[in-house]
Amino acid sequence: MPVLAAAPAKIASLLPAPHEPLSREPTLIAEERDELERCETALRAANVAFWVRGRMLQVIRDGDLYRETHTRFNDYCLEVWEITARRANQLIEAWPLAEHLMLILGTIVPKININEGQVRALLPVYHRHGKDAAAFVYETIARSGAKVTAATIEAALTVLPPERFDRDEVARLLKDFLAGGARAIPPRPEDSPTSVFDAEGRRLEKISKRVIGHVQEEPEAARKFADELDRIAAEIRARLG
Numbered sequence: 180m181p182v183l184a185a186a187p188a189k190i191a192s193l194l195p196a197p198h199e200p201l202s203r204e205p206t207l208i209a210e211e212r213d214e215l216e217r218c219e220t221a222l223r224a225a226n227v228a229f230w231v232r233g234r235m236l237q238v239i240r241d242g243d244l245y246r247e248t249h250t251r252f253n254d255y256c257l258e259v260w261e262i263t264a265r266r267a268n269q270l271i272e273a274w275p276l277a278e279h280l281m282l283i284l285g286t287i288v289p290k291i292n293i294n295e296g297q298v299r300a301l302l303p304v305y306h307r308h309g310k311d312a313a314a315f316v317y318e319t320i321a322r323s324g325a326k327v328t329a330a331t332i333e334a335a336l337t338v339l340p341p342e343r344f345d346r347d348e349v350a351r352l353l354k355d356f357l358a359g360g361a362r363a364i365p366p367r368p369e370d371s372p373t374s375v376f377d378a379e380g381r382r383l384e385k386i387s388k389r390v391i392g393h394v395q396e397e398p399e400a401a402r403k404f405a406d407e408l409d410r411i412a413a414e415i416r417a418r419l420g
Contacts (some may be wrong), residue, residue, distance in 0.1 A: 189288045194221060194234060200243040206373040207247055207298075221329050222260065229295045230281070233274030261391060263383070273298045279310040284318055288315035293317075296329035303336060308344040319350055 193213050202208045207215065218235040221227060245255035253264035260267075275296045279364070284293075297317070305313040320335060321327050337357045339349055372399055394401040 187278065190228075190231065191278055194218075194231065195238045197234070197237045197241040199241065205246065209263055211242065211244055214242065215239065216245070219259075228277075229270060230274040230277035230298075233270030233272075234278065236355065237271045237274065240267075240271070252416035257391075259394060269299075274303065276301060276305045276313055280314055283311075283314045284321075297327060297332060300329040300336075303341075304339075304344075307341065312344045312349075314417065315346060315349065316353065319353045320357065323354060323356050 195217055199212055211400060218238050221231055221235045223251055239255070240252045245252055245259075249255040249258065252267075256262050256264055256267045273295060277293060278297070279295050280298065280301075295367070300315040301316060316332070316339075317327065320331060325331055335353055335356055338352050391402055
C-alpha cells in the first residue's frame with residue numbers, strides 16, 4: 180500500500196521529521212539527498228493532506244535541503260511549488276497540531292474529518308496550552324453533536340478563560356455554550372481583517388502561479404507586474420510605520 184494511502188499514524192511513522200541540517204557543505208550529502216527526494220515525492224502526490232505538506236516543507240526548510248538549487252527557502256517554495264512563503268509558513272505552523280489531532284482523535288471521534296480551517300481556529304489554544312488542550316476542545320465540540328467548523332471553534336473559544344485551562348471548567352463552559360448560542364453562530368465574516376488577508380493572500384497566490392507560467396512568453400509584461408507588486412508592498416510597509 181502506498182505510504183500516503185495509509186492511516187495517519189502509519190504516514191507519520193514513515194515520513195521524515197524536521198531536524199537541524201546534517202551538513203553545512205554546499206552539496207547535499209547522500210542522507211540529505213534521500214530525505215529531499217522523500218519530501219518532494221510526498222509533496223507531489225495528488226490530494227496529499229495539508230498536514231503532510233506542512234511537515235515536508237518544514238523538513239526541507241529546517242534541514243536546509245533546498246540549498247543546492249536556491250539561496251532562500253522562500254524562493255524555493257515559489258519556484259518549485261508555486262506557493263508563497265506566507266502560505267508555506269501557514270502549513271508549517273498548522274501541521275504539528277493537525278497531525279496530533281488525527282493521531283489522538285482518529286480512534287475516538289467517529290468519521291473525524293479535520294481540515295485546515297478547524298486547525299487554524301484551534302491554534303490559539305495550542306500555542307497557549309499545548310496540543311492535548313486543543314484536542315480536548317475539538318473532541319468536546321465533536322461529542323456534543325455540533326458541527327465542527329472553524330466558525331464554531333472560534334466562537335466557542337470566546338467563552339474560555341485565555342490564561343488557564345482546567346478541563347472540567349472548559350468542558351462545562353463549552354457544553355453550556357454549545358447547548359445555547361452555538362446554534363446561532365453566523366459564518367465567519369468575510370470582511371474581518373484576518374479573513375480579508377487570508378482570502379486575498381489565496382487570490383494573490385493563484386494569480387502569481389498564472390503569471391509565473393507566462394514569464395518567459397512575456398518578460399516585459401512580467402517585469403511591469405513585478406514592479407507593481409513591489410510598489411504595493413512598499414505602500415503597505417509605509418502604512419505599517
